[in-house]
Amino acid sequence: MELTSLIDKFKPKRSGQSRVYAVVQPHAIYFSSDDSSLDIPDKLSIGQGEWTQLLQDVLAKLPQSAELDVVLHPGLYQDFQIDKPNLPKEEWNSALPFLLKDLTSERVSDLVADAFELPNTNKLQVYVVSKSLVLNLNQIALSQGHVLDRVLIEDDIWGLLAGELNHFLLLQRSEQGSYQLRAYVNNRCVFHRTLRGVIAPVSGPESGDLALDGAALELQRSIDYLSSQLKGASLHHLKISCDGEDNLALADSLADRVSVKVSSLDDDNTESGVLVVSQANLLRANYINLYPQHLKPKKEYLTLGYMVASWCVVAAVLLLVSGFFHYQASQLEQSLASHQAKAATLSSQLSRLQVQLQKHQPAAEKVAAVARLKNEIQSKKDSLKAVGEYDESQQLGYSGVMKSLAEIGRNDISLNSITMNANSLDIVGLARNAQAIPSWINQFKTELNLVGRTFEKLKISRNEQQLITFELKSKQGTN
Numbered sequence: 309m310e311l312t313s314l315i316d317k318f319k320p321k322r323s324g325q326s327r328v329y330a331v332v333q334p335h336a337i338y339f340s341s342d343d344s345s346l347d348i349p350d351k352l353s354i355g356q357g358e359w360t361q362l363l364q365d366v367l368a369k370l371p372q373s374a375e376l377d378v379v380l381h382p383g384l385y386q387d388f389q390i391d392k393p394n395l396p397k398e399e400w401n402s403a404l405p406f407l408l409k410d411l412t413s414e415r416v417s418d419l420v421a422d423a424f425e426l427p428n429t430n431k432l433q434v435y436v437v438s439k440s441l442v443l444n445l446n447q448i449a450l451s452q453g454h455v456l457d458r459v460l461i462e463d464d465i466w467g468l469l470a471g472e473l474n475h476f477l478l479l480q481r482s483e484q485g486s487y488q489l490r491a492y493v494n495n496r497c498v499f500h501r502t503l504r505g506v507i508a509p510v511s512g513p514e515s516g517d518l519a520l521d522g523a524a525l526e527l528q529r530s531i532d533y534l535s536s537q538l539k540g541a542s543l544h545h546l547k548i549s550c551d552g553e554d555n556l557a558l559a560d561s562l563a564d565r566v567s568v569k570v571s572s573l574d575d576d577n578t579e580s581g582v583l584v585v586s587q588a589n590l591l592r593a594n595y596i597n598l599y600p601q602h603l604k605p606k607k608e609y610l611t612l613g614y615m616v617a618s619w620c621v622v623a624a625v626l627l628l629v630s631g632f633f634h635y636q637a638s639q640l641e642q643s644l645a646s647h648q649a650k651a652a653t654l655s656s657q658l659s660r661l662q663v664q665l666q667k668h669q670p671a672a673e674k675v676a677a678v679a680r681l682k683n684e685i686q687s688k689k690d691s692l693k694a695v696g697e698y699d700e701s702q703q704l705g706y707s708g709v710m711k712s713l714a715e716i717g718r719n720d721i722s723l724n725s726i727t728m729n730a731n732s733l734d735i736v737g738l739a740r741n742a743q744a745i746p747s748w749i750n751q752f753k754t755e756l757n758l759v760g761r762t763f764e765k766l767k768i769s770r771n772e773q774q775l776i777t778f779e780l781k782s783k784q785g786t787n
Contacts, residue, residue, distance in 0.1 A: 325455070326372065329588040330363055331379040331462075331581055334556055335484040337362055338581035342589060346370060351581065360444060367452040369584035375457040376449050379588055382488060385437040385461055385598065386412070387500050392430050401600040412436065420603065422596045427493050428540040435461055437598045446605070459599040460591055465584045467495040468591075469549075469573060475541050477534075477568065479527065481508060481550040487523070489530050493541040501530055508550070510556040524565030531568060548575035551580050709733070720744040724777075730760040732782035733761055739776045742768055749780070 326343035335352045348370070352362050367376070395403055404421035412419065418659050420439045421430040442459055447455040470476050470492070478490045487506045491499035510523045527546070532542055537701050548559045554570035562568040574583060615704045657704050670678075706728050715724070720740035727734040745768065752758035765781035 326374040326641065327377065327457070327589075328370070328374045329377050329379065329585055330366075331585040332359055333381050333482045333485070333584075334383060335482070335579060336584040337366075337776070340585045340588065341374070343374075346372075346374070351773075357567060360448060364448045364452065367449065370454070373453050373455070374444075376458060377454050377458045377588060377591075378445055378456070379460045379465065380437065380582060380598070381462050381482060381485065382500070383485065383634050384441065385435050387463070387497075388433050388434045388436065389426070390434055392425065400432075400601065405436075408434065408436060414438070420555065420598050420600065422592075422598055424496060424596065426498055427496075428538075431678075433496075433498060435463075435596050435598060439603070442599055442603060446599070450605070454697055456599060457603075458591075458597045460588070461596050461598065462584055463490060463497040463500060464591055464595045465587050466490060466549075467492045467497055468587050469507070469583055470547055473543075473545060473547070475543055477531070477543050477546040478573070479548050479550065479562075480573075480580065483551040485551075487550065489527065489539070491530075491543055493533050493538065493543075497731070498538070498541075498686040499530075499534055503527075508552050510550075511553055511561055520561050520565065524562055527562065528566050531566060538631075544568050546570045547573040549580060549583065553577075585700075591608065623719060635659060664766075666773055708757040712752075712757040715755060716748065716751040716758075720743065721748045733780075734782055735778075735780040737778055739768075739778055742776060745778050 326341055326346055328346070328348065331340075332340040334354075336351050338351050339348050340350075341348055348366065352366065354362065362635055363378075367374075376397065376650040388408060390407055390411075393400070393403060393407060400423055401421065404423060405419040406418045407659050408419065408421065409416050418439050419436050420442050421434055422438045423434040425431075426433050437459065445459065446456045466480060467490075469568045470478070474492070474494050476492050478492065479487065479526055480490065481487045487508070487510075488502055489499075489501045503523065505704075506523045506526060507519070531543070532544075546562070546566065548555045548562070548570065549572070555577055556575060559572045602734050619761045709728060710726075713726070721744055722736060722739075723735060723737040725734075725736040739748075745766070749763070752761060761782065763780045763782055765779070767779040769777050771777050
């Protein structure tokens with residue numbers, strides 16, 4: 309992408325500006341605008357003055373900036389047909405003046421041109437205007453705070469005024485102007501000729517049949533020429549719009565003298581300038597514009613002033629950033645010095661505490677004595693715990709248990725041995741029969757010293773004398 313194209317993308321776009329149309333005719337300038345709030349005249353007669361001065365006076369009275377489109381009449385531009393050059397369309401505006409150097413007497417550097425392709429041919433319809441005129445219009449607009457947007461031609465607007473007709477002929481004359489014959493194909497002017505020797509008015513009581521015959525003859529010659537030259541387009545309709553004429557009467561008079569259908573373009577005999585200015589807003593970007601982009605003033609974004617200002621701004625920003633970082637560094641240095649001072653103080657305190665700690669370290673003999681005392685204390689605690697495990701029955705002895713066993717004594721049970729401690733009661737004895745053993749054990753519930761004692765093992769057998777023996781083993785952890 310070119311640098312200029314890149315810069316154009318960042319240029320501010322004009323928005324909200326009113327658009328003013330100025331249609332220049334030989335005798336007057338007609339104005340219109342898309343902003344109804346603008347106090348702008350509909351028409352100003354040129355008289356003896358310069359029309360550019362009238363345009364400047366009108367622009368000077370506008371209350372706000374506007375974009376200006378100027379529509380020129382045929383007397384201010386020329387048109388030619390040339391072979392289509394082998395160039396990209398984007399380069400036509402620059403190259404066309406050089407291609408016309410043999411067709412015009414003016415210098416190439418003094419011309420501005422634009423063109424469009426003629427249908428079904430390899431030719432261009434070229435329109436040329438003096439560069440000085442375009443630059444003067446731009447200067448007038450700029451001097452009053454406005455923008456010259458386009459310089460248009462009258463031929464393009466007439467092609468949009470025939471209603472549904474796309475292919476037609478037009479006989480047109482503006483006040484104080486000459487009779488113009490134009491041929492339109494697809495609403496674009498492909499032929500333009502000024503009828504020489506035809507003097508206004510052609511119709512009416514002031515003129516006779518001779519004037520009509522002369523005009524008709526000129527028209528028929530052009531019609532015959534176009535019939536032979538234009539291929540793929542039939543022109544069978546002639547429209548009439550001539551200032552100073554009764555267009556309906558002129559159309560009726562010419563209808564009998566030419567070989568095509570003739571009718572009036574406007575039945576109200578509206579002035580040409582009024583018709584053109586009313587439709588000027590219909591011209592879009594694809595129509596002829598004699599104010600090409602390369603002539604428009606370009607704002608220099610990289611001028612020396614801008615560069616110096618940019619450097620000053622950058623230098624100011626760098627100074628601010630440098631000052632900020634310098635201030636931040638000074639704050640950090642102060643914070644670092646404060647922390648270093650605190651670290652030195654804490655280090656000094658640590659040294660003093662370590663010296664004090666060394667002074668308070670116990671002697672080895674004291675440590676050993678403390679260990680011996682701890683062991684002695686622990687052994688005494690263990691002794692106290694063992695003493696505490698003795699229950700009330702231990703403190704009272706085992707007489708209660710023995711007495712209870714005696715109370716439940718039976719003839720069928722004989723005890724051989726009794727083993728007792730704090731947690732267990734083991735009994736070995738003889739029984740007359742096996743059934744007597746559980747019955748005897750069940751009697752433990754009736755004795756206070758035996759209640760709650762349980763046995764985890766009962767062994768019953770016979771001895772050598774064939775007597776029944778039993779062994780009761782207490783359940784560990786019970787009383």
